[in-house]
Amino acid sequence: MAKINEDLLKERKKCSFNTAELTHLLDGGKDKTLERRSREHFFLDDPELRSKIPSEYLSHKEKYEEAIRKSCILFRKVQELQEAGKGGMDNYREILGGQLGSAILKDGNPITLHYVMFIPTIMGQGNFEQQAEWIQKAWTCSIIGTYAQTELGHGTFIRGLETTATYDPKTEEFVLNSPTLTSYKWWPGGLGHSANFAIVVAQLYTQGKCHGIHPFIVQLRDEETHMPMKGIKIGEIGCKLGMNSTNNGYLGFENYRIPRTNLLMKNNKVLPDGTYVKSPSSKLTYGTMIFVRVVLVQDCASYMKKAVTIATRYSAVRHQSEMKPNCPEPQIIDYVTQQYKLFPYIAMSFAFQYSASWLWDIYNNVTGELESGQLENLPELHALACCLKAVGTADCAAGVETLRLACGGHGYMTASNLPSTYGLATAMCTYEGENTVLLLQTARYLIKIWQNKKNIQKLPTVRYLDNALFNNRSYEKSVSWILSALQQVAAAKIDLANKHINDRVRQGKAYEDAWNETSIELVAAADAHCRTFLLDIFNLTVNNFQLISPELKAVLTDLLELYAVHTAIRMTGDLLRFTNTIGKDVEALQLWLEELLAKIRPNAIGIVDSFDIRDEVLGSALGAYDGNVYERLFAEAQKSPLNQEPVNKSFGLYLKPFLKNNL
Numbered sequence: 053m054a055k056i057n058e059d060l061l062k063e064r065k066k067c068s069f070n071t072a073e074l075t076h077l078l079d080g081g082k083d084k085t086l087e088r089r090s091r092e093h094f095f096l097d098d099p100e101l102r103s104k105i106p107s108e109y110l111s112h113k114e115k116y117e118e119a120i121r122k123s124c125i126l127f128r129k130v131q132e133l134q135e136a137g138k139g140g141m142d143n144y145r146e147i148l149g150g151q152l153g154s155a156i157l158k159d160g161n162p163i164t165l166h167y168v169m170f171i172p173t174i175m176g177q178g179n180f181e182q183q184a185e186w187i188q189k190a191w192t193c194s195i196i197g198t199y200a201q202t203e204l205g206h207g208t209f210i211r212g213l214e215t216t217a218t219y220d221p222k223t224e225e226f227v228l229n230s231p232t233l234t235s236y237k238w239w240p241g242g243l244g245h246s247a248n249f250a251i252v253v254a255q256l257y258t259q260g261k262c263h264g265i266h267p268f269i270v271q272l273r274d275e276e277t278h279m280p281m282k283g284i285k286i287g288e289i290g291c292k293l294g295m296n297s298t299n300n301g302y303l304g305f306e307n308y309r310i311p312r313t314n315l316l317m318k319n320n321k322v323l324p325d326g327t328y329v330k331s332p333s334s335k336l337t338y339g340t341m342i343f344v345r346v347v348l349v350q351d352c353a354s355y356m357k358k359a360v361t362i363a364t365r366y367s368a369v370r371h372q373s374e375m376k377p378n379c380p381e382p383q384i385i386d387y388v389t390q391q392y393k394l395f396p397y398i399a400m401s402f403a404f405q406y407s408a409s410w411l412w413d414i415y416n417n418v419t420g421e422l423e424s425g426q427l428e429n430l431p432e433l434h435a436l437a438c439c440l441k442a443v444g445t446a447d448c449a450a451g452v453e454t455l456r457l458a459c460g461g462h463g464y465m466t467a468s469n470l471p472s473t474y475g476l477a478t479a480m481c482t483y484e485g486e487n488t489v490l491l492l493q494t495a496r497y498l499i500k501i502w503q504n505k506k507n508i509q510k511l512p513t514v515r516y517l518d519n520a521l522f523n524n525r526s527y528e529k530s531v532s533w534i535l536s537a538l539q540q541v542a543a544a545k546i547d548l549a550n551k552h553i554n555d556r557v558r559q560g561k562a563y564e565d566a567w568n569e570t571s572i573e574l575v576a577a578a579d580a581h582c583r584t585f586l587l588d589i590f591n592l593t594v595n596n597f598q599l600i601s602p603e604l605k606a607v608l609t610d611l612l613e614l615y616a617v618h619t620a621i622r623m624t625g626d627l628l629r630f631t632n633t634i635g636k637d638v639e640a641l642q643l644w645l646e647e648l649l650a651k652i653r654p655n656a657i658g659i660v661d662s663f664d665i666r667d668e669v670l671g672s673a674l675g676a677y678d679g680n681v682y683e684r685l686f687a688e689a690q691k692s693p694l695n696q697e698p699v700n701k702s703f704g705l706y707l708k709p710f711l712k713n714n715l
């Protein structure tokens with residue numbers, strides 16, 4: 053093993069708790085840690101899954117080809133796990149898209165959507181016969197699918213999608229068409245050149261009537277030659293800010309026929325004669341989107357942990373400037389401004405992990421209820437998934453960028469792995485529901501609840517709204533005070549937004565116009581509501597830990613308090629405006645924040661070590677366990693293709709004649 057950097061050795065000695073205990077706690081038990089490590093070993097130690105050249109130096113085409121090579125090995129290995137009875141859907145998602153996936157394919161996997169959306173949609177929207185027919189083919193990878201919903205003209209407003217699927221009872225087929233340029237499917241991952249099947253979301257027409265959007269299974273390419281089927285126009289959409297190996301594609305249809313039974317019919321049906329049979333709720337069709345939103349909150353925690361591990365280790369190794377005259381240059385982690393860039397994101401990754409795990413449980417309960425026709429908890433789940441996805445991805449992207457900046461110039465190098473982590477994080481703010489739009493969905497639910505609080509006590513995520521408006525507690529240095537103040541802020545923002553909508557309606561405006569005019573406030577109200585939930589769950593989780601050591605409990609409490617104080621300080625204006633908080637309290641919060649940064653400082657490296665992220669997953673010259681930052685940066689520079697020859701041919705072609713001409 054390489055020599056460990058002296059600063060990191062010292063940091064690790066300072067740590068006041070057992071890092072293995074925290075690792076096990078985060079994984080959900082020692083067995084789970086061992087299981088995860090064995091899975092990581094299975095994938096990351098496979099030499100076939102390593103690249104000879106860093107992907108940044110490949111052309112767009114080579115990047116794609118290398119991504120497909122690796123994806124096929126990944127899929128084969130996933131199947132091996134499947135055959136050995138190891139791991140369910142959750143593991144596959146992690147392997148293909150989560151931390152492990154992004155370690156193997158930094159710029160995205162072109163066939164992830166097969167597991168993340170294609171199979172889940174068939175499972176969630178297909179009836180028994182359809183599941184029997186398609187799931188087997190999909191699990192064994194006889195076919196590779198994607199999820200084609202968004203079009204060139206519409207992503208958010210899915211009721212406005214233009215692709216048509218018109219039923220022809222004579223042949224018992226649907227005829228798919230893309231009537232306009234804007235109706236072309238645009239964005240689906242792997243659609244360009246990888247998938248041969250897709251779930252296509254289209255407007256269903258039968259017996260001369262449009263019944264809205266529905267999911268269909270559609271074959272795109274010949275299973276043998278991979279040539280596009282007749283009537284299918286398909287390709288890749290081109291280069292993006294990041295995720296350049298995900299092969300996002302476009303798709304158009306010209307009188308393309310599919311059997312009636314390719315309409316996924318668990319919820320809505322079309323009978324052979326063309327009769328349309330409606331499901332109890334039109335929103336059941338949106339199930340896959342909720343699933344992915346739930347999963348994305350887990351990804352937020354993962355990406356944040358990765359970025360904060362890189363930046364915190366680097367900050368312990370890096371020395372810069374002089375704090376006191378004639379003293380050695382301090383580690384940059386000793387600058388309090390640097391701690392303020394790092395530690396809140398350490399705390400935030402815990403907040404998101406705990407909320408993600410609550411959301412996952414709520415999701416499983418509600419989907420179980422949906423199976424038995426119970427729909428009453430769906431709106432609360434939808435509202436919670438929307439705001440957690442929006443706040444989580446926004447904080448994650450902002451966090452990764454702050455952490456990149458915290459690494460100075462070296463953070464700008466792709467070898468830090470912070471730029472491509474940002475590429476992955478910021479994409480999450482848009483896909484699976486653009487963040488503003490999702491916050492407005494949460495706001496819609498909150499306003500409804502606010503207007504009718506009859507059953508509010510039965511709704512665990514919003515029942516605090518019943519009386520939060522009147523909390524008015526005087527300042528105390530406690531998480532419980534901050535939570536109560538944030539709840540009051542959320543309630544006050546909802547109340548005010550509701551009032552402004554009503555005022556505008558009373559002035560004669562249409563409700564929709566009043567809503568739009570109030571939408572900045574509505575988004576802020578949904579954001580505040582989400583932040584109370586995040587803090588509430590973090591608080592409950594830490595307080596509920598019974599069997600952990602006092603040393604670990606103390607560290608988790610420090611992180612919880614830091615998360616609470618940091619959130620409160622970010623919302624200073626709101627606290628002053630909507631609660632009893634006064635200027636002196638804000639001063640006390642600021643001092644508390646500084647106290648917490650100092651308390652966390654000796655444990656910072658221990659905490660990020662506990663995340664137990666392998667060097668291959670970090671993929672960063674700045675964040676490796678051994679801290680040999682400069683050696684690694686130098687080694688990475690040697691991989692540049694320009695460094696493989698002492699003189700580049702452009703010298704002879706351009707520079708030399710140019711220099712001669714200037715003589």
Ligand SMILES: CCC/C=C/C(=O)SCCNC(=O)CCNC(=O)[C@H](O)C(C)(C)COP(=O)([O-])OP(=O)([O-])OC[C@H]1O[C@@H](n2cnc3c(N)ncnc32)[C@H](O)[C@@H]1OP(=O)([O-])[O-]
Nearest residue numbers: 201207208209210211335338341342434483484485489493
């Ligand atoms: C790795 C990943 C790669 C990426 C993949 C992708 O991006 S794939 C592409 C991902 N694309 C996207 O994510 C597209 C984002 N766009 C959308 O999700 C929707 O079109 C919308 C929610 C913005 C509006 O839809 P709309 O105009 O039909 O709705 P409305 O505002 O008129 O509200 C009507 C009612 O429905 C309710 N309700 C809504 N959604 C759900 C739900 N999921 N569940 C349950 N309920 C839901 C809503 O609360 C309201 O209830 P109320 O108050 O009447 O009782």
Ligand SMILES: Cc1cc2nc3c(=O)[nH]c(=O)nc-3n(C[C@H](O)[C@H](O)[C@H](O)COP(=O)(O)OP(=O)(O)OC[C@H]3O[C@@H](n4cnc5c(N)ncnc54)[C@H](O)[C@@H]3O)c2cc1C
Nearest residue numbers: 199200201202206207208239240241479483484485486488
């Ligand atoms: C990397 C990546 C991968 C993707 N993968 C897939 C995929 O696999 N399959 C797939 O089907 N799609 C995919 N998408 C598409 C994605 O789901 C859409 O981009 C997303 O839903 C947003 O829709 P849009 O692009 O039409 O943005 P728009 O809806 O046009 O948003 C543009 C702006 O308008 C605002 N806006 C829109 N509507 C409202 C409103 N009602 N109220 C207030 N403001 C509004 C938004 O807030 C935003 O600021 C992917 C996108 C990306 C970036």
